[in-house]
Amino acid sequence: MADLHLTVDRGAGGIAGQIARELREAVRQGRLVAGERLPASRELARDLGLSRGVVVEAYEQLVAEGFLVARVGAGTSVAPAAGRPVAATRDPLPPAREPYYGHRPTSPDLGAFPRERWLASIRDVLATLPADGLDYGDPGGVPDLREELAAYLRRVRAADVSPGNLVIVGGVAQGLSLTVRALAGQLPEGGAGHDLNRSVDRIAYPAPSSGRVRLAVEDPGSLRQLPLLRAAGADLVAVPVDGEGVDVAALAMSGVRAVLLTPAHQYPTGVVLSPRRRAELIEWATATGAMILEDDYDAEFRFDRDPVGCLQGLAPDRVVLAGSVSKSLAPGLRLGWVVAPPGIAESVRLARGELDLGSPVLEQYVLAHLIGTGGYDRHLRRMRREYRARRDALVRALAEHLPEVTVHGVSAGLHLFAELPGGWDERSEAATAQACGLAADPVGPMRSSPGPPALVMGFARLPVHRADQAIRAFAAHPRG
Amino acid sequence: MADLHLTVDRGAGGIAGQIARELREAVRQGRLVAGERLPASRELARDLGLSRGVVVEAYEQLVAEGFLVARVGAGTSVAPAAGRPVAATRDPLPPAREPYYGHRPTSPDLGAFPRERWLASIRDVLATLPADGLDYGDPGGVPDLREELAAYLRRVRAADVSPGNLVIVGGVAQGLSLTVRALAGQLPEGGAGHDLNRSVDRIAYPAPSSGRVRLAVEDPGSLRQLPLLRAAGADLVAVPVDGEGVDVAALAMSGVRAVLLTPAHQYPTGVVLSPRRRAELIEWATATGAMILEDDYDAEFRFDRDPVGCLQGLAPDRVVLAGSVSKSLAPGLRLGWVVAPPGIAESVRLARGELDLGSPVLEQYVLAHLIGTGGYDRHLRRMRREYRARRDALVRALAEHLPEVTVHGVSAGLHLFAELPGGWDERSEAATAQACGLAADPVGPMRSSPGPPALVMGFARLPVHRADQAIRAFAAHPRG
DSSP: OOOOOOOOOGGGSOHHHHHHHHHHHHHHTTSSOTTOBOOOHHHHHHHHTOOHHHHHHHHHHHHHHTSEEEETTTEEEEOTTOSOOGGGSOOOOOOOOOOOOSOOTTOOOGGGOOHHHHHHHHHHHHHHOOGGGGSOOOTTOOHHHHHHHHHHHHHHHOOOOOGGGEEEESSHHHHHHHHHHHHHTTOOOOOOOOBOGGGOOOOSSOOOSSSOEEEEEEESOOTTHHHHHHHHTEEEEEEEEETTEEOHHHHHHHTOSEEEEOTTSOTTTOOOOOHHHHHHHHHHHHHHTOEEEEEOTTTTOBOSSSOOOOGGGTOTTTEEEEEESTTTTOGGGOOEEEEOOHHHHHHHHHHHHTTTSSSOHHHHHHHHHHHHTTHHHHHHHHHHHHHHHHHHHHHHHHHHHOTTSEEEOOSBSSEEEEEOOTTOOHHHHHHHHHHTTOEEEESGGGOSSOOOOEEEEEOTTSOHHHHHHHHHHHHHSOOO | OOOOOOOOOGGGSOHHHHHHHHHHHHHHTTSSOTTOBOOOHHHHHHHHTOOHHHHHHHHHHHHHHTSEEEETTTEEEEOTTOSOOGGGSOOOOOOOOOOOOSOOTTOOOGGGOOHHHHHHHHHHHHHHOOGGGGSOOOTTOOHHHHHHHHHHHHHHHOOOOOGGGEEEESSHHHHHHHHHHHHHTTOOOOOOOOBOGGGOOOOSSOOOSSSOEEEEEEESOOTTHHHHHHHHTEEEEEEEEETTEEOHHHHHHHTOSEEEEOTTSOTTTOOOOOHHHHHHHHHHHHHHTOEEEEEOTTTTOBOSSSOOOOGGGTOTTTEEEEEESTTTTOGGGOOEEEEOOHHHHHHHHHHHHTTTSSSOHHHHHHHHHHHHTTHHHHHHHHHHHHHHHHHHHHHHHHHHHOTTSEEEOOSBSSEEEEEOOTTOOHHHHHHHHHHTTOEEEESGGGOSSOOOOEEEEEOTTSOHHHHHHHHHHHHHSOOO
16 A cells, blocks of 8 residues: 655645645656555545545546546556656757857847837737737738738838738748748749758758759858758758849859848848849849749848838739848847738748747737837837947947958948958957957858858947947957 | 829928839839830929939939939930739739638637736836847747746646746647647658548648658547648548547557547537546557647636646656647737657757747746736636636526537536537538527538537637527527
8 A cells, every 4th residue: 555645735725636736746756656556535534634525536636637547346546557657757859959049149239129119009909909809810910910011011111012912920030931831832943053951950840842942042141041941941052142232143043943132231241232133133033933032131220321122112023022020129029021922922821820820919919009100110210320320330440440351231230241351260250259249250151152251240239339449359359 | 205293292301202102103003114214313303393312312212222224324214124014913812721710619708808917917027028038039938938837737737847848839739730740750650540631621831741640630620720730741540539538449440650639628529538548548659659649628627626637747758738828818829838758849949940930029928927926827717717607507598498409518618519409400500509699610520420410619708698598599490
């Protein structure tokens, strides 16, 4: 007969629940083993000074859960299958790359998140939203946000968009992932090109072998997106970026039928796609039936003139535009959009209906409220002024203390591209910069073909008054 | 030379932006066609009574965007690729099933959503969360919520869970989808069984052909999950449910290596899985190495006794538990969890890192706050009392006015299973019930093998004072 060592707190209420919990733990931890008999309820009740009904209730609970079995004439005992099998202790985790999260050099200043405005908007939403608004929403997004965003993107990004070809997604990452899945089932395939798969990391689950798509990506480009694109069904091809943006002749040679670009502010070089390249790209896409995936990266922050309208507005039938509030508000909101030709937009929407049933609705209403009341614009104007001042401070400090570094890509965005003198080691320079309080990543790992040493340097989190000091310390570090 | 028909509102500011917008629209709508020359900036400025610089700025903007081209000596004209190609008007949408959203008979009463508590929690979160908390979060969920939920699920669901084997997901749908993807890459395959794929709808994108998993589902069962499971890589096999829950002998015969169950309150029959079946299931899974996917459906609402602990707590190495706040708070929050053996939990977490980078963080902190402060428990206690009263009113009204209907599955959940007399047509009965203000779905489409006519009837949205009247009207409807 098992010795139960039960402790019961009579003041806490729910005595039967307490007994059940203790017995359950005893089974789990192996103190009670399969087949072991428990005392009769009457005996145990007497030992514990409780009424028998309480013990019966606890036993019944555990029988219902499968921890105990009760047989007529044989009393109550631990169920044969219960308890942790000795061999099945926790497996060691499979070796896998840790997904990247937390700070990036290009992250916005989250200290400036408009908490008061956000709270005011959610207060308004909770006060006015009909109860049905809390039910399962359209997987393509709540109507209010699709309307506000479509109007906003027409006005600010010169996009060609209506609520019907705009789908709300959980950020650009999900938008690109679902778009690639949609394309992988549809596009005709071209010839061969330079293969970038060597730099692709672990895949969490096998991607469809039928229905992959050859997708060109910028070189250098965002390393973090590659596993995601690969997992979604893309076979990646690197195409070089020069001072005008992506090399369209090389793109055409590669024979791909889709390309992912960051026209507003290329990552990492900071190049804004030139008018000539825009025209060539549209011509190429129109002639070959290819699709352009436009990651509207950093588009909110153009400092020296009006923002250049998005490519999508120029050729809405050949471009899928993906954007988010990760830079303008916060990455943690996981809120973005895809604007696409109707067939692709509908594929993305239906895919969400078969994946996660859409984005959470409350924050969609909050963003709609924020845009509709002008609060979003006001926040962006404030941040544009602030980031421009931080950019100026960083550029000034680099010019003064590190004149041998050539700075590129400063007309927009939250980072600049700092080309280092030949012979400097970009990895150790990045480490030094970080030690001096700067946000910096080496560019080498983002390249498929070799290039001069360079750093991506973010300025969104670098206050104006700290730029000079930080760069002075960085410059003073002994080299060579 | 183009006749531009420009209208400029001098009071509105941003004149250059206005001109650019008008010209852009003219190109898009085909009023300005490729190659067409624009007036010289000096002329247009004179016509409009504006300074030349404003027109130059507008032209430059559109050149940068690719709508116009400027050539030395040839003036400014519409870019060759600009404008909507005549043939490329919006495609008709591909024929596809509309994903289901909005009310379900089993939806909770969203009028009771704790708006004040939610607002108080988000106010607290926004007042205390460090700025870095708004950055990209761990794709497995924010630590605060994983800790609160693990403690909650241990206490209320008798789950065997620590924050390390709990992953936050965007609802049960996404949790199951990612779990199936994880399993599809791992599990060995068994023999053949009854094929349910005939009832599977359209697939948004091809599922991996290597790495599928044969998955048993309950018959009758939730029809809405099938496309999602199929898209995630499951080949579905139907296994019958009887008065004790799933038929484990039939399950073993089917040779599958995974099964999806609703043990706490089977959908649609309302059966609570019996102790005997629980033991058999765990024995089967342990002997064959199979995995049990436990959809913890309706577990929050057990009316006549303590909730039965989840299966996962009995065999944490063989069970994946998926739950959400869709019933307890609102489906629109898209917030749920998966508790799984460490290797599977880590696969799900990494898959999110390659899919959408995780769930939005703010509402995770809000839920953590709600659980931690006891507000979640208080809300559930209140709703349990209210739903119990609504269930009692519906059951009473059915017994009084429709004694020929047999009611099952009333010990838990937000719906009951109403078996109709043979010969009644469940489709027309469902329509009649809906017309009388009742939430009802016919069970036939949820069945793979034939069964008696029956309805799923939800009571969460049926106030106590309306039940009798609604059922009286339903009963009075002429039949046969």
